[in-house]
Amino acid sequence: MQKILKGISIYKIGYGGIGIGSLPDGKKVLVKGGALPGSIVDIRVIKSKKDYIEGHLLAIKKYDTSLLNGKPICTHFFSPFQGNTVEQAPHKIGCGGCKWQVMNYEAQLKLKESIVEDAFSKLSKKQEIGFLPIIGSPLQEGYRNKIEFSFGVYKQLNEEFRKAKKSGQSEEELIKTGYTKYEINSEFNLGFHKQGEFSKIVDVDHCGLISTKANQIFEHMKSLCLGSNLPVYDQKNHQGFFRHLVIREGINTGQLLVNLSVSDENLKDQEQSHHREQFLETIKNDPLLKQQVTTMVISYNNGLADIVNAPEVEMKTFRGDGYIYEKLDFTEIQHTQEECLVNFRVSPSSFFQTNTLGAQKLFSTAIKMTGHIEGNILDLYCGAGSIGLSLLKQGLGEELVGVEIVEKAIIDARYNAKINGVEDKCYFVASPAEKMLINFPELKEKIQNIGLVVIDPPREGLHPNVIKYLSDLKKEYDFKLLYISCNPITMARDIELLVEEDFKFQKIQAVDMFPHTHHIECISVLS
Known part of the structure; x- marks a missing residue:
């Protein structure tokens, strides 16, 4: 039987939405499941180590009511602070997708800002960092594409429903009492x-x-x-x-x-x-x-x-x-009356930013922060070309060189370049970023006139060989480095290593692409 710990005080929320508390003896407690900052919770222990305990949230006993939203946006949300228990409707409650929906949006944004600042706390002791105010998502509901x-x-049903079925009530009778046909057919x-x-x-x-x-x-x-x-x-x-x-x-x-x-x-x-x-x-x-x-x-x-x-x-x-088509509209950041649209083909397996309107904000902000550049763009984790093509269509850069490990994404990127009329300005290759010059020696010639390097790596951040490559490239060319990340922890680690290689880092911009979740996007431009 798993151990229950009661009355754990949560003093901080860490990256990943993990609640951080401690026991009287000082042992750290990590709580999964949407704990609120400053709350007192009960947890079910799932892991016990020498230096820390990890557990799932069972109940929130005390919390700051000023943080709360009026009502969760989803009826399937497991909200223990409201007195709900999974046992009341085990097959209908417990979705863990949007753990922060109980918080009002302003509180969510403040919490994300603090998580980013905490991620960069080590580097901020060495140099001054400008943390720009977080940019919120244009939509807080219905934003996912x-x-x-x-x-x-899911055969486990609550006791009341089990008795109703056992009594021989018909499907129509059960529906009249409030059950849905999906509950009745619970398999x-x-x-x-x-x-x-x-x-x-x-x-x-x-x-x-x-x-x-x-x-x-x-x-x-x-x-x-x-x-x-x-x-x-x-x-x-x-x-x-x-x-x-x-x-x-x-x-x-x-x-x-x-x-x-x-x-x-x-x-x-x-x-x-x-x-x-x-x-x-x-x-x-x-x-x-x-x-x-x-x-x-x-x-x-x-x-x-x-x-x-x-x-x-x-x-x-x-x-x-x-497949379908999607477009990003950058007209609002243009100083002319002409439309500025970037078109994309989206297939079942295509990578594309999940929040379309948020992506417009993210890329628009990245473009503004990058400013004027001369020369070509090297996009080291280009996916289907969304960032690089958006930059190129804004008039930034002369040519685009895209590198991506997923071959299907490269096929999409080439097609997207074609439908945007910039096919002759783009060169895409399928390769791990850290092996691109080994796999494609001709890239060395393509990047001789480099003005901007774009990196939007996976959550684990940059491979050590990529950091070394960027350091060596900096010795030959004067370029800007646009770093976009979905993980402020690995981003802070990488930027600290880049600063040690004489890159200049001054400010960071957080952008909320995923309301009601702990996920955060960050932008920084190094020179």
């Missing part, structure tokens, strides 16, 4: 992974982070899947059909992509195979889907990895072209 739902089985859940229990799926009716249109398609697809008589995939016995449902939306174009992930090799009998054919015919001809969904893709995943984009997945375009 991509959402991934998981199918799952069919579609939603998000349960907080602290990844193997369980919390069944959701909607998500407050996507648009009304995307929610409508989610609810409709859920209803069609439930009515198909096909089973959801069970990770334990590797049986079933439905695995994931992904919806991508072009916020500025209105286009919608649906990617349904299924496993079709292990259907038990001919009857299930017949149900599958009926279901595919239904979604192909459904009037709402034909009207609202631009394209639909079926991803066949017959492997063990429960990942939408696993290497063995075979994607087949079911209807439409298999």
Whole structure:
């Protein structure tokens, strides 16, 4: 049985939204699950080490009411400070996606600012750092252009519902008493992974982070899947059909992509195979889907990895072209009346900033902070080219050299350069950034006229060889270094190493791309 600790005082929130407290003997306590700063909590211990204890939040006993939002945006949110317990509706409560939604937005932004300042505390002791006021997201709800739902089985129901089913009440009678058809058919859940229990799926009716249109398609697809008589995939016995449902939306174009992930090799009998054919015919001809969904893709995943984009997945375009378009609008930062749009093709596996309007803010801010540059742009983690192409379309830089480890992203980047009319100014290669000159020696010639290096690395930050390369490059060329990061901890570590290599660092700008979560984007320009 896991140990319960009561009355833990949370004195700080660290990166990752981890609540930090301590025991009377001074041992540190790390709390997962959305603890509030200054709160007193009860936790369930999941790890006990010599120097620290790690636990999941069970209840918030005391908190600062000035931090709170009027009401959480999601009915599926596990909010222990409101007296809710998972046992009251185990299959409906416990989504861990937006742990900060209980806080008002101003409090969220202040907390993110403090996390960034804390990440740079070591470097700030060595030099003065200008922490610019955080830039908030244009939208706090409905801001996501991509959402991934998981199918799952959740047989544990609350006692009241179990008794109602056992008494022989019909589905219609249960619905009249307040239960939904998804609760009644509890072996069919579609939603998000349960907080602290990844193997369980919390069944959701909607998500407050996507648009009304995307929610409508989610609810409709859920209803069609439930009515198909096909089973959801069970990770334990590797049986079933439905695995994931992904919806991508072009916020500025209105286009919608649906990617349904299924496993079709292990259907038990001919009857299930017949149900599958009926279901595919239904979604192909459904009037709402034909009207609202631009394209639909079926991803066949017959492997063990429960990942939408696993290497063995075979994607087949079911209807439409298999991709949608999105555009970023930078007209507001231009000093002319002309529109400034950057267009992107988005396929099921494309990397694209999840918050479209937030990306416009992020890139606009990066452009302003970078200022005038002469020469070419080297983008070391270019993805599908979103940052580099946005800079180039603003008139920054003469040519763009993009490096990205994912080959599919490079294919997207080349296509995006073409549809933006800058194909002749771009050169993209698929390679790890730290091995680019080994894999592509011709890049040495391409970067001789370098004026700006852009780095937007994964969460783990820069490879040591990349830092060495930037240091060596600095000895030959005078360029600016634009660093964008989703992890202030590794960003602070990398910038400290770059400063030791004589790069000049003065200020940092935090941008909130993910309201109601602990995630933060940061921008800095080094010279």
